Amino acid sequence: MEMCQPLIQNREHRIELNLPPDPIYLNADSVRLAQVFSNLLNNACKFTDSKGRIELTAVREGNDVLVTVKDNGIGIPPEMLTKVFEMFTQINSLLERTHGGLGIGLTLVQRLVEMHGGSLTARSKVAGTGSEFVVCIPVLLEPIHSEETEAPADPGVTHARRILVVDDNRDSASSLSMLLKLTGNDTAMAHDGEEAVERAEVYQPDVILLDLGLPKRNGYDACRIIRQQPWGREILMIALTGWGQEEDRRKTKEAGFDGHLVKPVSFDELVKLLSESTRKINP
Secondary structure, three states: OOOHHHHHHOOOOOEEEOOOOOOOOOOOOOOHHHHHHHHHHHHHHHOOOOEEEEEEEEEEEEOOOEEEEEEEEEEEEEHHHOOHHHHHHOOOHHHHHHHHHOOOHHHHHHHHHHHHOEEEEEEOOOOOOOOOOEEEEEEOOOOHHHHOOOOOOOOOOOOOEEEEOOOOOHHHHHHHHHHHHOOOOOOEOOOOOHHHHHHHHHHOEEEEEEEEOOOOOHHHHHHHHHOOOOHOOOEEEEEEEEEOHHHHHHHHHHHHHEEEEEEOOOOHHHHHHHHHHHHHHHO
């Protein structure tokens, strides 16, 4: 709640906090859960008009705790309720321009919740009548020893790689980098084509996830320049872009990319592509 106060105050939202009378204990990483709930609250603030209402409720149901973030904002079209958890999903272009879109924030939230053995569900009855996100996490039923207090490991952990994420949307780049770190990788970021080339030379990544529509130098040109360098010839380079026409794919292949993924993309699909490319990275 404290992390979201500036946005709450700026929009004059009314916040209703409903907590259980007794503590509920979890086997969890408090920092990661703070990221989960601050992200959901931030989204509720962004997509709710000024002086709107936001409710944060926690209740225990059986062996689970349900934490719900509910607002009376713009809501989510029914056909988007599952798609909002895909990376880079935008509800529509107007929202993207006005609020920055959902990016991959909800993908990160879902991943963090799943790492705790839980689930994340989106609900919205009718567009324009608000939305509701429900986090379900198992309750700690018995005391655990100190050496067992770490949050559950992510089953999707991959072979560790050095990955450079290039995207002019800083929030998306940061969220994707965090997701990749959660799956055992080391990451760095760049936000335009020129910085991508400079950072790649210094960082010497195994993989570059490169957007195409970048300022200063587009992704095609950045890829060509990197491929011309002795240190850049064996890097696995994947275009991660909203451009998905056949002509776009032809141009990425000619520029020297190894793969072409179109936003929105499943994080599991990205992890699978990275796993299948192990031979190129580790000959």
